Amino acid sequence: MRWEGVSRRHFLAAGTGLFVFLQAGRLPAQNHGPLPELPADFNAYLRIGSDGRVTCFSGKVELGQGAMTVFAQCIADELDVPFDSVDMLMGDTDLCPVDYGTVASMGAPILTPALRKAAAEARAVLLQMAAERLQAPLERLIAKNGVVTDPAQNKRVSYGELVQGKRIERHIDGAHVKAPEKLSILGTSPQRKDGLEKVTGKAKFAGDIVLPGMLCARILRPPAHGAVLKSVDTSAAEKTGALVVRDGDPLAALHGRRGGADSEYDPSVGRGPLVAVLHERRDLAEEALALVKAEFEPAPPGPDDQTIFDHLVRKGVPPKMVDQRNDPSSGERLAATIVEKTYLHSYVAHAPMETHTAVARMEGDRVTVWASTASPFKTQQAVAEGLDIPLKNVRILTPYVGGAFGGKTFSLQAVEAARLARATGKPVQVLWDRAEEFFYDVFMPASVVKIRAGLTEAGKIVSWEFKVWGAGDRDVMPFYDILHQRAISSHTWRLNDPSGMHPFGIGPWRGPSANTNTFARESHMDVLAATVGADPVEFRMNHLSDPRMRRVLEAAAKQFGWKPGKTPSGRGVGVACGLYWDTRVASMAEVAVDQATGHVRVRRVVLAMDQGLTLNPDGTLQQMEGAVTMGLGYALTEGIRFKDGEIRDRNFDTYEIPRFSWVPKIETVLIDNPGTPAQGSGEPVIITSGAVLANAIHDALGTRIFQLPMTPERVKAAISRG
Amino acid sequence: MRRTISFTLNGKPTRVTVDDDRMLLWVLRGELGLTGTKFGCGAAQCGACTVVVDNEPVLSCSTPIKDVAGKQVLTIEGLSPEGRLHPIQKAFLKHAAFQCGYCTPGMILTAYALLHKKLQPTRDEIIKAMDNNLCRCGSHVRVVAAIQEASAGSKGAAR
Numbered sequence: 001m002r003w004e005g006v007s008r009r010h011f012l013a014a015g016t017g018l019f020v021f022l023q024a025g026r027l028p029a030q031n032h033g034p035l036p037e038l039p040a041d042f043n044a045y046l047r048i049g050s051d052g053r054v055t056c057f058s059g060k061v062e063l064g065q066g067a068m069t070v071f072a073q074c075i076a077d078e079l080d081v082p083f084d085s086v087d088m089l090m091g092d093t094d095l096c097p098v099d100y101g102t103v104a105s106m107g108a109p110i111l112t113p114a115l116r117k118a119a120a121e122a123r124a125v126l127l128q129m130a131a132e133r134l135q136a137p138l139e140r141l142i143a144k145n146g147v148v149t150d151p152a153q154n155k156r157v158s159y160g161e162l163v164q165g166k167r168i169e170r171h172i173d174g175a176h177v178k179a180p181e182k183l184s185i186l187g188t189s190p191q192r193k194d195g196l197e198k199v200t201g202k203a204k205f206a207g208d209i210v211l212p213g214m215l216c217a218r219i220l221r222p223p224a225h226g227a228v229l230k231s232v233d234t235s236a237a238e239k240t241g242a243l244v245v246r247d248g249d250p251l252a253a254l255h256g257r258r259g260g261a262d263s264e265y266d267p268s269v270g271r272g273p274l275v276a277v278l279h280e281r282r283d284l285a286e287e288a289l290a291l292v293k294a295e296f297e298p299a300p301p302g303p304d305d306q307t308i309f310d311h312l313v314r315k316g317v318p319p320k321m322v323d324q325r326n327d328p329s330s331g332e333r334l335a336a337t338i339v340e341k342t343y344l345h346s347y348v349a350h351a352p353m354e355t356h357t358a359v360a361r362m363e364g365d366r367v368t369v370w371a372s373t374a375s376p377f378k379t380q381q382a383v384a385e386g387l388d389i390p391l392k393n394v395r396i397l398t399p400y401v402g403g404a405f406g407g408k409t410f411s412l413q414a415v416e417a418a419r420l421a422r423a424t425g426k427p428v429q430v431l432w433d434r435a436e437e438f439f440y441d442v443f444m445p446a447s448v449v450k451i452r453a454g455l456t457e458a459g460k461i462v463s464w465e466f467k468v469w470g471a472g473d474r475d476v477m478p479f480y481d482i483l484h485q486r487a488i489s490s491h492t493w494r495l496n497d498p499s500g501m502h503p504f505g506i507g508p509w510r511g512p513s514a515n516t517n518t519f520a521r522e523s524h525m526d527v528l529a530a531t532v533g534a535d536p537v538e539f540r541m542n543h544l545s546d547p548r549m550r551r552v553l554e555a556a557a558k559q560f561g562w563k564p565g566k567t568p569s570g571r572g573v574g575v576a577c578g579l580y581w582d583t584r585v586a587s588m589a590e591v592a593v594d595q596a597t598g599h600v601r602v603r604r605v606v607l608a609m610d611q612g613l614t615l616n617p618d619g620t621l622q623q624m625e626g627a628v629t630m631g632l633g634y635a636l637t638e639g640i641r642f643k644d645g646e647i648r649d650r651n652f653d654t655y656e657i658p659r660f661s662w663v664p665k666i667e668t669v670l671i672d673n674p675g676t677p678a679q680g681s682g683e684p685v686i687i688t689s690g691a692v693l694a695n696a697i698h699d700a701l702g703t704r705i706f707q708l709p710m711t712p713e714r715v716k717a718a719i720s721r722g
Numbered sequence: 723m724r725r726t727i728s729f730t731l732n733g734k735p736t737r738v739t740v741d742d743d744r745m746l747l748w749v750l751r752g753e754l755g756l757t758g759t760k761f762g763c764g765a766a767q768c769g770a771c772t773v774v775v776d777n778e779p780v781l782s783c784s785t786p787i788k789d790v791a792g793k794q795v796l797t798i799e800g801l802s803p804e805g806r807l808h809p810i811q812k813a814f815l816k817h818a819a820f821q822c823g824y825c826t827p828g829m830i831l832t833a834y835a836l837l838h839k840k841l842q843p844t845r846d847e848i849i850k851a852m853d854n855n856l857c858r859c860g861s862h863v864r865v866v867a868a869i870q871e872a873s874a875g876s877k878g879a880a881r
Contacts, residue, residue, distance in 0.1 A: 064822025064859045191815065198823030199811040201758025201798030205824060208757035283748035353762050353770055353824040353858050402760075402824030403858045434763045622818055622861070629860030652767040652856060660849045663862045 038110070042118035043167050044097040046075055048126075052146045052160030054079065054086045056115065059099025060107050061091035063374055063404045065682050066619040067107050068193045073616060074112050077185035078119035078177055079126075081146040081159065088193060091376040091398025101375030101409060103508060108678045109581065112615060116177045116186075122168065124175035129162045180613055180674035187674075189618030194400065204399045206357040206372040211427035214359065215243065216282035217420050218289040220275040221436060224645035225504045226299030229275075233293040237277050242288035245423045248273030276420055282431060299645035302503045308446045309344050312469040312490070316501045319490035322473045328454075331463030331484025335454025339531055342450050343520035344707040345471065345690070346639030347443035348509055349649070351657055354402020355432040356440070360417035366393045367421065371414040374404040379411040386415035387422060394418075405630075406508040412440060435650040442507025443640055445493050447471035449520035453482075459532035461543060466521070470502075474513030475687070478521055479579045480543035503645055510627075511683035514580050515634060515690060519708055522576035522691030526567060526698065535564040536575050536695065548610050548673070549584045553577055555669045556586040556608035567699045572603075574696030580684035582676070584610045587628075587688040589664070591696040595719055598712030600636055600697060602662070608669035609685060612676030623681045624668040631689025632658045639709045729790045731756075732800025742788035746780075747771045749787045750797060758798035758827045762856070769855030772828035773797050779835040798827035801834065809875060810834055813868035821859035829855050833869045842873050 039045070047055045056075045062068040072086040089095060099111075123143060130148035131138045134155050142149045149156045180187070197203035222229065234244045277292065279285035303311040332338060358371040360383075367387065373379040376396040384391045401408065417430040432440070447470030454463035464485040466476050472492030477485060491501055493512045509515070529539035537557055544550050553575075556562075562575070572592055578585045590604040605628045614620055637656040641648040649655035690708045698704040703718045726739045731754065738753050750756045750773070759782055762770030766784040773782045774796040775789075801808045807815070810833050820826040829852070836843055836851040843851065848869050857865070 064820075066821070192818055194823060195815045195818065195820075198820050198826050199807070199814045199830065200802055201756075201827045203823050204757070205760070207761065210755070210757070281744075281748060281752045283744055283752075351858055353768065353822065353856065354760070355762075400823060403822040405858070431761065434765070434767075618818060622821060622864070625863050626821060626860030629862055630858065651763055651765050653765070657856055657858060658860070658862070659854075659856065660852045660862050660866065666863055 038114045039097045041171070042121045045115055045118040046079070046122060047167070048122075048159050048163040048165075050160050050163070050165035052081070052085060052158050054081055056086055056088050057092075057096040058088065058090045058111065058115075059096045059377060060102040060111055061374060061376065061398045061401055062088075062194055063102055063401045065102075065107070066192060066616065066622065067102065069190065070107070070112065070616050070619060071115055072193055073185045073188075073190065074115040075119045077183050078116045079123050079146075080143040083185050083190050085146060091373070091396065093376050093380045093394070093396040096376075098377050101378055102404065103374060103406065103409065106680060108611070108615060108680045112678055113177070117175070120177045121172055121175040124172045125168055125170045126159055126162055128170070128172065130157050133157050133162065186615050187617070189616055198400075205354055205402050206359060206370050206399050207354070207429065207431045209359040209370045209399065209429075211359060211361055214427040214429055215278040215280060215424060216285045216429045216431065217276045217278045217417070218282070218285040219416060219430070220277075220289065220292055220294055221439065222296055224299040225439075225647075226302070226645040227296040230295040230297050232275055232295075234275065234277070236291040236293070237288040240284070240288045240291065241279070242285055243278040243424065245276045245278060245420060246273070247276070247419050247423045274416065274419060276416075278420065278424060278428065282429070302644050304643035305346060305639065305641050308503075309448050312446060312448050312501060316469045317491040319467060319469065319488045322487040322489050323477050324486040325477070326484040328452075328463040328465045328484045328486045332454045334456060334462045336457040337455045337531060338452060339455065339524070339528055340450065340452040341524060341527055341706060342448060343523060345444075345447045345449075345516040345519060346707075346709060347446045347506070347642070348634045348638050349438055349441045349443055349640055349655060350403075350405045350407035350509060351437070351441075351655065352403030352405060352407065355434060355437040356408060356411065356413040357429070357431045358411065358414040358417040359427060359429045360414070360421040361427040362418070362421040362425070365389055366395070367418045368395045368397065369414045369418055370397045370399055371411050372401045372408055373398060373411040373414060374401065374408045375410070378409055379414045382410045382412070382415050383418045387418055405510040406512060407442060409442070409507065434652070438640070438649050438651075438655065439647050440505065442505040444509030444512070444515065444634070445470040445472070445491075445502060445506040447516045449516065451520055451524045453524060453528055455528060455532060459534055459539070459542075461528060466517075468517060468520075471516035472513035475517045475580065476513070479546060479549060479577075480525070480540070481545050482543065503642065504647070510630075511580060511687040514578065514683070514687040516708075518576065518578045518687045519690035519694065522578070522688065523694050523704070523706070526574070526695045527704065530567050533566045536567055537562055538564055540575070540577060546584075549577060549579065549586075552584040552608045552610050552671055553586040555671060556588050556606050559608065559667055559669050560588040560606040562588060567695070568702040569699055570702070572696050572700030574692050574694070574699055576688040576691035576695060578684060578687040580687055581679055582612065583679040583681060583684040585684050585688055587692045589692045589696045591693060591700055593697060593700045593715060595701075598715035598719070600693070600710060600712075600715060602632060602664040602693065604665045604667070605692070606667045606669065607685060607688075608671065609681060610671035610673050610676075611679045611681045611684070613674045613678040614670060614672075615678050617670060620670060620681050621668050624670075624685045625666050627682075627685035628666050628689070629658050629663055631686045632662050634708060635690045635693045635710060637709050637711060639711075727787050727791045729792060730794045732795070732797060733803070738787070740787060743786050745783055746773065746785045746787050746790060746795075747782035750782060756797050756799050760824055760827060762825070762828075767856075768825070769832060770825050770828045772831045772855065774831050774835050777835060777838045779832045796831065796834070798831060801830065808834070810837065810869070810872040813872040813875070814865070817864045817868040817871065819864035819868040820861050825855060825857045829857070829865055833865075833872070836869070837873055843869075845870065
């Protein structure tokens with residue numbers, strides 16, 4: 001082990017209180033902008049108390065994905081302390097290192113290496129300090145369970161004794177994280193840190209924060225995106241004893257002034273006027289809100305869920321080239337057959353079980369907000385902008401978050417709670433109801449994908465042109481060996497939409513771009529395989545040289561017991577492959593289709609994945625099983641119904657998400673690949689859901705469905721089309 | 723109508739004076755300070771607010787408080803008195819039958835009512851009993867496994 005810059009003083013007397021990590025400037029306004037640099041000082045991530053307990057500070061939060069557990073494993077393993085001695089402090093913007101959000105499957109590949117490195121350096125420093133304290137050569141010392149032992153002298157000193165609750169001011173360059181074979185806590189599946197609280201009801205979500213004098217707010221909402229308030233009469237609501245607040249001039253065009261594309265995605269929307277009714281009890285605030293008489297100018301006519309696809313192509317941002325390898329039109333000259341198809345995908349909601357919720361408390365010119373957010377630092381920015389106060393005056397605290405799936409990024413509800421706390425001088429809770437959750441969601445964008453591919457006489461793909469409107473430019477170039485290929489994309493989920501291409505907010509949805517683009521690409525691969533009469537697995541293998549993808553596909557086929565043959569076989573089996581960042585997935589499914597009702601029953605799904613080093617095997621399996629289940633929704637039922645800015649799905653009666661009775665037999669295969677650094681798994685595991693079922697349904701029926709979701713109506717239509 | 727409603731809450735006699743049309747969910751979370759019962763849809767469509775009333779699963783978001791007068795109400799807070807976990811809770815913990823955990827109290831209480839009715843339900847009976855409890859994270863297979871374990875492993879599962 002090497003180190004340099006050893007100082008004589010071990011510690012700066014930083015006191016025993018909590019320390020504040022200062023942020024470097026403002027975050028970019030747009031989602032997934034340039035990533036803020038991760039802090040180099042390990043003190044930003046961890047602190048050792050005098051009792052030996054270790055606190056890990058993380059700007060990423062626990063949404064259910066198990067980050068709390070995996071991050072603690074990183075610290076415990078590299079620091080050589082018991083897993084149970086690590087406490088997680090997540091999503092507190094005053095105390096945690098700045099982070100761009102719990103998104104994009106970046107926890108594993110970006111933050112876990114930083115945490116491991118921090119803990120490894122801290123361990124090296126502690127060993128050095130122990131060597132000085134015990135007057136022993138470093139080589140002789142053994143660190144285990146938070147205690148450094150010198151066997152020769154039979155002396156020991158604990159981390160707690162060494163650090164005495166102070167900040168460690170010493171640093172060491174070049175401390176190495178452990179080699180995969182030396183890991184003893186990472187790579188295992190300890191009981192989830194959040195488990196006990198979650199099974200006992202003690203887990204606090206934002207809505208469970210109760211402050212003295214707190215009021216619950218219900219906010220007047222427009223009936224449609226783009227509707228404008230004409231008049232409002234709150235007198236009846238006021239008579240109930242509820243408090244009515246108007247923040248800003250509500251008639252200035254309530255929540256509709258930007259052409260209707262309101263969503264929580266754009267923080268500027270939180271600056272519009274608010275009419276809110278507040279009461280100590282949320283249900284009584286709700287009753288009072290029902291008494292508010294409001295008239296709205298209807299939203300201008302716009303697309304609906306049927307006409308949206310034409311609208312996207314005609315009115316969308318002009319498509320731009322994303323990438324090209326040789327020229328597909330010259331590739332087509334080598335082709336014997338050209339196959340061109342169009343694939344459609346509806347808007348899909350995040351629909352977390354916990355709706356957007358926040359509690360805000362204003363003290364002087366400072367505000368503290370407990371928010372259900374995946375991105376505390378973006379929420380901090382949104383609140384600062386919404387209140388026109390400096391960023392440093394806003395503290396976001398993130399309790400447990402009841403699911404996000406790419407949503408809960410800017411957290412409009414946090415801005416609303418903060419504004420109402422300021423307006424009333426009291427703590428305020430904003431807990432959206434289900435209709436608000438659907439209305440202000442930032443949906444997975446509706447999309448049109450056109451793929452034009454050329455096949456040689458020998459059944460090889462020689463040209464591939466991929467054009468997408470809506471889904472975005474991630475995962476647009478196929479990983480198959482195709483000599484000539486080009487990808488063109490119009491707009492993306494990543495950007496705000498000044499063009500009005502989308503009639504309401506869009507944003508990242510678990511595996512953004514990739515769910516739609518994988519559906520289209522992998523459907524088209526099966527179309528091509530069927531065109532040349534090839535087995536779909538063999539056809540893919542004939543176009544795959546990436547050894548990791550080949551291995552994943554082989555593993556899935558082996559587990560599934562794939563029997564080669566051309567499609568449609570009538571068996572109802574399908575395959576799809578996916579690549580997301582550096583994670584490979586392959587899935588296979590078996591379905592049964594009721595030809596009379598069009599109902600699809602998914603009997604069995606095999607999902608294989610290579611995510612590199614696995615940090616927590618059971619956590620990964622939870623992601624895989626969860627994604628297979630969640631993915632049934634966007635594949636089979638989930639598509640937002642809307643017209644002229646009105647969101648017609650307001651609750652789970654019409655917007656159907658997967659239930660117990662839908663769940664197939666799920667078999668997961670995790671490829672052992674410790675030599676590749678840990679990659680994310682939460683998103684890649686869901687991206688094949690649409691394609692694998694579309695291919696299985698085609699195999700069952702002999703007719704293909706080109707549009708997600710594959711509802712019973714669309715299945716029946718496909719059957720009658722033949 | 724504002725009146726005093728008496729019932730047994732987690733084994734303790736409880737009186738609350740409120741408008742008797744108000745939904746049990748909000749009285750539990752508000753006046754009674756028990757936030758383990760969750761709001762998910764407000765319209766009896768997701769099961770997150772499930773509590774157990776006289777051993778039956780009840781959607782508290784759509785049950786007026788007057789309907790529980792004189793009855794036994796069990797919420798998640800009452801399932802592990804003095805911190806002793808109920809076998810269903812132990813099984814959920816062992817199988818990690820949750821991710822975000824928001825639907826979990828409702829899941830556990832629906833399972834509790836099921837096992838009270840039938841100590842060893844079949845897999846199909848479990849799925850049928852749980853089908854109106856929604857989970858967005860997709861913990862379904864683990865929830866079923868946990869209920870099977872609680873059912874098989876302990877005669878006292880529905881104590």
